[in-house]
Structure formats: structure tokens, C-alpha cells
Amino acid sequence: MKHFREFSPKMANFAKMAFEKRWIEAEDRPGKRPGGFCTSFPDSEQTRVFMTYSGTSSNISTLAHELGHAYHQYVMNDVHGLNQGYAMNVAETASTFAEMIVADASVLNAKDKQEKLELLEDKIQRSIAFFMNIHARFVFETRFYEERKKGIVSVKRLNELMLDAQKETYCEALEEYDPSFWASKLHFHITSTPFYNFPYTFGYLFSLGIYAHAKRSNESFEDNYIALLRDTGRMKVEDLAWKHLKVDLTKSDFWEAAMELCVKDVEEFISL
Numbered sequence: 001m002k003h004f005r006e007f008s009p010k011m012a013n014f015a016k017m018a019f020e021k022r023w024i025e026a027e028d029r030p031g032k033r034p035g036g037f038c039t040s041f042p043d044s045e046q047t048r049v050f051m052t053y054s055g056t057s058s059n060i061s062t063l064a065h066e067l068g069h070a071y072h073q074y075v076m077n078d079v080h081g082l083n084q085g086y087a088m089n090v091a092e093t094a095s096t097f098a099e100m101i102v103a104d105a106s107v108l109n110a111k112d113k114q115e116k117l118e119l120l121e122d123k124i125q126r127s128i129a130f131f132m133n134i135h136a137r138f139v140f141e142t143r144f145y146e147e148r149k150k151g152i153v154s155v156k157r158l159n160e161l162m163l164d165a166q167k168e169t170y171c172e173a174l175e176e177y178d179p180s181f182w183a184s185k186l187h188f189h190i191t192s193t194p195f196y197n198f199p200y201t202f203g204y205l206f207s208l209g210i211y212a213h214a215k216r217s218n219e220s221f222e223d224n225y226i227a228l229l230r231d232t233g234r235m236k237v238e239d240l241a242w243k244h245l246k247v248d249l250t251k252s253d254f255w256e257a258a259m260e261l262c263v264k265d266v267e268e269f270i271s272l
């Protein structure tokens, strides 16, 4: 809540309310799996976060992430129902942004070098997930759909496609690969939503860009951010970014600025 407040007092107040109203179910109990999700109830204008808190810093990130989703819904509560449904490419914006605030603040406030290293590694692992793991899923799925046009794709072939995609997107940097990843990753099996992978990377870069923008701007950021979220269900993302952030997503600068933040983390990690 403290770190949210530096960027947006309204977001901090929302988080406080979510705690006080007991919208977060975080108990760690036998049989409850890790991870988390957020679901909203438009009629009652409430949301619930279901997650397992076992005391790690990545659990804190998960909570920040889910509160970001909840906040996105919260600022849209009085938007017409038909304009509340936003596309996948902006669905992870508010969540990743919230996560970023907490991750960055944790690194800054680390009590010693060891803790800083660990928290930085956590951040860098996220970059690896978004730029390599998710990228592998996208490459795999693209090629899978191409081959599927010609008929059933065998298990052997699926394994080959997965392995090739991983080698390519991890730049052959891994000692081991996971050829049957396609079988275990649930997103590949949500048949109503193909390509449920790139929105994460897009959302990550988009919110990194918003984050870089927030650090540069003054107190007007909060209102711009809320207005941006409220428009996510009724505007194309290029128009959204131009209207509320005055940035041109079709140019590479915005994306490069976002990437730079990730590179900085790696450099700091290496120097530590």
C-alpha cells in the first residue's frame, strides 16, 4: 500500500479497502495450490483475489499483480457494461504495472546486498519469462497452427516444435529443455482463447513503458492512468497510448525505453 501510494493514492486506498473488506483469500493450507487469480462481480462491483501466501517475495508480487487486476475492474465499475470488456493485449497492463511498483520498491529498499541480489534475480526471472518462455510459447503456437492446417499433429511432432521453439527463443542458453511443455501448460488448452501468451509480453512491455512514463511525469499521472484504464474496453491500444500518455506505440522508442529498464536490472545484478 505504501509503494502504491507513491504512484497513485487512489490505488493504495483501493488495496486498503480490499484488505479491510476481506476480498483476499490468501491462507496457505494443505491441498491448496500455489499461484493466484482475481475475479470480479460486476453487479455488486466487488472483486475477489484467491491466492496462496506462503511468505515468499514472489507471493507478494502475485498479490500486487492480482490487486492490479482488481483495481482495473474497480476504475471501470461505472463504465457502461458493453465497454468494460477489454482485449487480451491490455488485460495484463494494470496487473503488471502494480507488480512492477512493488518489485522496484523492494529492490530499492533491500536491507543488504544479499537481499538485493535475490530480489533483483526475481525481477530478472520475470524478464526471462516474458521475453524467452512466453516467446517460446508464441513461436510454438504459431507453427502449430500452420501444421494443424494439414491435419493432426502427432505427439512426436509437437515435442519437436516445442523443443525448436525453446532452443530458438532461449538462444540455446539452457542445459535442459522441456519438449512436452505443450502438454502441461494450461493456456494451450483454452481453445476459446488461442495465443494466450503474447498478451503477457505485450502487457509487460506496455506497463514497463507506463512505469517509465510515470517516473518522468508529475502528479497528473494518476488521473491519466485511471483514464487510460477506463478506456481499455473501447479503444485500440495505439489510440489509448496516444490519448493518455502522448506516446506513439508504432515507433520503437516507447518499447526501447521499457527494455532499457530490464537491461539496467541485469547490469546491476552483474555488478553486485
Ligand SMILES: [Zn+2]
Pocket (backbone or CB within 6 Å): 065, 069, 092, 095
Ligand atoms: Zn494477470
